[in-house]
Amino acid sequence: MTRHEVYDAVVAGAGPAGAVAALVLARAGRRVALVDEPPGLVTGAHKVGESLPSAAASLLRDLNLWPGGVETHLRSTGMYVSWGSPTLNERGPVQDPYGPGWQLDRLRFDAFLREAAHAAGAEPLRGRAVDAADDGPCLRLLVRQGHGTRELRCAWAVDATGRRAVLARRRAVRRRQDRLVAAHVLMPRHQPSGVGESDQEARTVVEAVPGGWWYTTLTPVGRIVAHLTDPDLAGPGLRTPDGFLQGALRTRYIGDRLTAGDLTDPPAPCWSAAHGLRRTPYGGRGWIAAGDAALAFDPLSSQGILTALHSGARAGLATALCLAGAPPRPVLASYTDFLDGVAAAYVRHHTEAYAAETRWPELPFWQRRAAVRRRARQGPRD
Numbered sequence: 001m002t003r004h005e006v007y008d009a010v011v012a013g014a015g016p017a018g019a020v021a022a023l024v025l026a027r028a029g030r031r032v033a034l035v036d037e038p039p040g041l042v043t044g045a046h047k048v049g050e051s052l053p054s055a056a057a058s059l060l061r062d063l064n065l066w067p068g069g070v071e072t073h074l075r076s077t078g079m080y081v082s083w084g085s086p087t088l089n090e091r092g093p094v095q096d097p098y099g100p101g102w103q104l105d106r107l108r109f110d111a112f113l114r115e116a117a118h119a120a121g122a123e124p125l126r127g128r129a130v131d132a133a134d135d136g137p138c139l140r141l142l143v144r145q146g147h148g149t150r151e152l153r154c155a156w157a158v159d160a161t162g163r164r165a166v167l168a169r170r171r172a173v174r175r176r177q178d179r180l181v182a183a184h185v186l187m188p189r190h191q192p193s194g195v196g197e198s199d200q201e202a203r204t205v206v207e208a209v210p211g212g213w214w215y216t217t218l219t220p221v222g223r224i225v226a227h228l229t230d231p232d233l234a235g236p237g238l239r240t241p242d243g244f245l246q247g248a249l250r251t252r253y254i255g256d257r258l259t260a261g262d263l264t265d266p267p268a269p270c271w272s273a274a275h276g277l278r279r280t281p282y283g284g285r286g287w288i289a290a291g292d293a294a295l296a297f298d299p300l301s302s303q304g305i306l307t308a309l310h311s312g313a314r315a316g317l318a319t320a321l322c323l324a325g326a327p328p329r330p331v332l333a334s335y336t337d338f339l340d341g342v343a344a345a346y347v348r349h350h351t352e353a354y355a356a357e358t359r360w361p362e363l364p365f366w367q368r369r370a371a372v373r374r375r376a377r378q379g380p381r382d
Contacts, residue, residue: 011034011035012141013159014110015160017309018035019034028320035143037128046224051305052109065112072220077202079204080203083213086252105219156287156288158289161293168287172289177298178298181271182227182299183227183271185267205253208359211229223257225244238269277295279295281332288335290308294339295342300354350372355373
């Protein structure tokens, strides 16, 4: 059975981009539904994308979400990098003009943003957005709830469904940068019980290897360890708990950050798409994309959450302006200019970062990144 409800706006997806868009719309006095997937649909017991640069503080203040959104998370103390050299080099927060950022418990951070949106008046709606269709002056958004479907009608919809891009996938062209994937685990924090078991190193460690790269960082709920590679280069052993752990231990530096407690009963790795991608246009009649539905980054950039917050806030404002009677074309043009600028800066930094690693130019992973650099001026492709 399908039920019909009418809203000024529906935000599909309740991650950082969606929650902030719903918050902005609710504060503008609009009736807005925030569609949030049930917990059972979230894969794994953690969520990657844990680095929040300190530049986010200004936006969080503007949204009246400071400091509650980050005060209980870990301050980043910098980074150690083995990239382009076998040496581990330190990069401290002093190199960031805004100072140290944060390492987040993403599940808790995302919940904080959702609660702020709900407190502002956004109506929570459990379900999974699965499709959208034009219906005259309105959009019809279908939301799956258990064995039934709920139909929402709205003047505007914000697509914040991540890389699934429920609205944008049929309305925009996807340009994918490469095929990067991430295998990742969360090692729960252990109380030290002996020498060598304390895990207090809060610096992120990034290490390039012949088949890709690894990183590890400490978060409030444990240590995240991740390997970034291409699907065809990921051996079957990497998909098992012991195989993933052994892969981490074979690195020069990542394995050194694991404690004795991490080596017992390791968790199974989760897998996530990690390639850069871009969908254009970012919006059209009655819809706008934010976060990864519009622009997704290689994790090497550490800019994913910051961009999600900014794009969510701007998408919410753009939608509110259109609902108030502003002509959509210039509003969407301004939003496009913003995201185009972000995308250009990302491509430039991505090109520079991968060009700095020159030790294995004959190996497939690094050959492919060289090809991406050669295509950079034409932008990512499908």
